[in-house]
Amino acid sequence: MVDYKLLVPQFLLAGLAFGLLALDLVLPPARRRYIAYLGALGLVGIVLSTISLRGQEAALYGGLFLIDNYALFFQGLFLVMGAVILLAAEDHVRKFLGHAGEYYGLVVVAVLAMTVMTSAGELLTAYIALELLSFTFYVLSAYATRDLRSNEAGVKYILLGAFSSALLLYGISLIYGATGTTYFRGIAGAVGGTLSPGLLLGLVLLIAGFAFKAAAVPFHMWAPDVYEGAPLPTTAYLSVAAKAAVFGLLLRLFSQGLLPAIEVWRWVIVALAAASITVGNLVAIPQTNIKRLLAYSSIGQAGYLLVGLAALSPQAVSGVLVHLAGYAATNLLAFTAVIAYYNETGHEQIEDFAGAAERAPYLALLLTIAMFSLAGLPFFAGFTTKFYLFTAAAQEGLLWLVGLAAAMSVVSLYYYLMVIKQMYIHPSRHSPRLRPGFVLTGVLGVLAFAVVAIGVYPGPLVRFIETASKGLFS
């Protein structure tokens, strides 16, 4: 018997998504902004129902769908991200995009897909949820129908995305053939210390498919183009949410299904991590477009997260989750500040940020905070979460990889400083002061508070995450 109370958040999400789509038909264009506010309100409301479920442990539909603290942590994270994106996107959508209701509806559908991904206890469920997520992002990327770059981003994304999905699916079929099951727990029972060739090939294809979705080197080539071409709110969403969802799924799959064979696959993940960290950070240096810069920096961040996946101890999983939370707050802060700047100026080249400290002092300050946090400097989330993650990885014998990651964070500091240099040192080429809207300012304030709070007082968050990741290994 399925306890439907546990699925209330998913039902509400589906209802909300369709509700927003329907509102688009009813409301006159001048009122469509309320769709975003209503959607954000709805998502925050659903967070409450997620919170009410905490501590529950259940396997629904015979283990297809798992509810535990781990799933609920991600659910909360995705809901909050979705609300932030809706509020941050509203101004941008009104000014530059059409079909507001559909945009907001798709954002909510993506939240639904991500909550299912991190609750999945079985490969078919995970695959369907991943595809649902990908489809929404294909459409969201191509949303600026009159912008050729956005069209191009959508086509590139779907061609490469579908290709990687096909590889992933073939990998799943081989794993199914070798183990006779698609349940994570069942796979763990069937794999031992060594793997049969079929299983090994399946695993390699599976990792490649997921690495593509997470934009890890060498499967990252789509990311800079899609990030640059897609509308800004989509890029923001893609860079944090899609990554978090893929890692949420991967951590569960690897810890519940593939832990017995860790010695076999660890080096693959280590290689992906080392390549992502190195390439992402080095190639970010010559970028001139802020979206592309953040795209490469997010490839580097995926590398840091992979370090935690390679370590895969309960503490390393906590490290990945903590870092994901900090990274989400930080990157959303960076992107929201860029959105606010773009809405007023229409520019997104790094050199267009010259003199931002004079034109928009608070925006410049917040973007600086985000950059320092991404570079891992203290007082901000990036420092604390990276320290936690790397400590956990060092304990599993990956100190050299941690050393590489730490060294590359110096490189990352260089290109983040180049943005800060434009804002604070270079004189402005345009004079008028910028005044971002009330809602955007509020969102920025909340995100900056989160970045500082995680940086200086992570205790409560970390404690909850630790119960969540311990549950994964029991």
Next chain:
Amino acid sequence: MLSVLVLVPVLVAGLLVALPSGRLRALRSLALGAGIVELALALYVFLSYDSNLGGYQLVERYRWLDSLGVSFHLGVDGVSAPLVLLNGIVLFTGVIISWHMKPRPKDFFILFFTLASGVFGTFVALDLFFLFFFYELAVLPMYLLIGVWGSSSDFGTFIRTKEYGALKLTLVLVAGSVLVWVGLLAMYVEAGVGSFDLLDLEAAGMSVGVQRFLFPFFMLGFGVLAGLWPFHTWSPDGHVAAPTAVSMVHAGVLMKLGAYGLLRVGISLLPEGAHAWAPVLIVLGTVNVVYGAMSAMAQKDLKYVVGYSSVSHMGYVLMGLATLTVVGMDGAVLQMFSHGIMTALFFALVGIVYERAHVRDITVFEGLAKRMGLTSAFFVVAGLTSLGLPGLSGFVAEFLVFVGVFQTYPVLGVLAIIGAAITAVYILRLLGKVFFGPLNPKWEKLPDATPREGFAAAVLVATIVFVGVNPGFLMRAIDSGVQALATRL
């Protein structure tokens, strides 16, 4: 008490963010108030440290992240108490010197107090996570402080821009901190006590092999910040480009963070490693002394002279630490204090001259003493401290270092004395050229230091003389701290 000392600057920075940027009076009152409060707190911390009792005092501990073994653990011992006082003095005078800071004074003070918090925090943290946290916090504002408010130097054939200086300083220091970070993580894993607490790690101990492997991480990582040759070039470039108050704090106090970290983390937690690597460290320290002094002699820019003399004087600190004797380390810690005050004074005075003349080229200055009597008098005191005149703070410190070095590596002691002799040459030459002799008519109109600037410089001069005449004031505390440390060696 210590948490207040560390958190007040952060709170002030936060308040400043919220302050509308036009409110100059409110801004200055807040900054000055914070400077006075911090000086008073630092003085209180130093005076309440009981040398007879020894150990860590004024200890505070709050839970922070249990699973990682991190707690917000603060305390001072005989080594850190004088350095806290040093920072209090330099911070206070720095605020006074930056009274008319332009442009965007608000942003300047936000960053300046962030820096101050980082420095205080590093000195009083007893948990390595927080030591590292504050250490990086002190580096964070440097790029903007130098890049926005600094000055470029024209060498005729090429220009060293402030952006270059800022970038070099920031990246080199962060690169150094990465070594420290990796070292810390390795130590955490090897000690196996699941704690970043300094006292826990002290108690745990590590095998000799591990200590020997890890010591270079800290020697180089912290050494970079202390200006260790050949990783010192960020220091002159960065300090010359920086605005006056930032040079004061950075050269005066921040470089000491490196030496302090080396002592607190490197030597105290890895004594076997320190014994193995001390010969390397002392040779590099000697190179610092001699090479720094010779470079200072070759400079034409007044600020570069001071910058390279810092490299040279930090060499004494490194040498003193590397002797691993009580006398040598006593001298090293006292030299940290003495050099901090002296360099702050130097940079303050150079700033005063530069603000009026808009050049720093030694060759164009002549006989400034006739127009800038007060400034010149203070400059002479700073110069004499630098060359180690008895009765001023530098003498006691360098003397102790020399005793320590002669006990352990006599040959290098001779070289160090040669370095001191070179220092005497360039300092006296500089004083003679710039301040004495006939006045160049070009500088006929140069006004002397204002009472405000004079007061800041006088505070520093008074400290130098007081410590020079009465070294026991600091030495009792320092010796109690170093004695405790030496028992571990």
Next chain:
Amino acid sequence: MNVGLEHYLALSAVLLTIGLYGALAKRNAVAILMAIEIMLNAANVAFVAFSRYVTPQLLTGQVFAMFVITVAAAEAAVGLALVLAIYRSRRTVDATQVDMLKG
């Protein structure tokens, strides 16, 4: 001759190779989408074969195949819509000529 699991897997591998080749070598966006459909069907053949031979009592693989067919249809719909959008504005579906974004 008995048709066994290996034969189905061989068929699946051949289909996958054809799809891979098409996806990597073709320049026409529609052709690439078709090649990807072939890859998905390669996976379907494998699923059904495994379902029959590895877990004859369970229908997991067959259910999987049903879902994949649905997903593939949706994928084709979204993909063709996007290609159509770009064709309207650019008058080409050649993937190598769609290169405003460097990289």
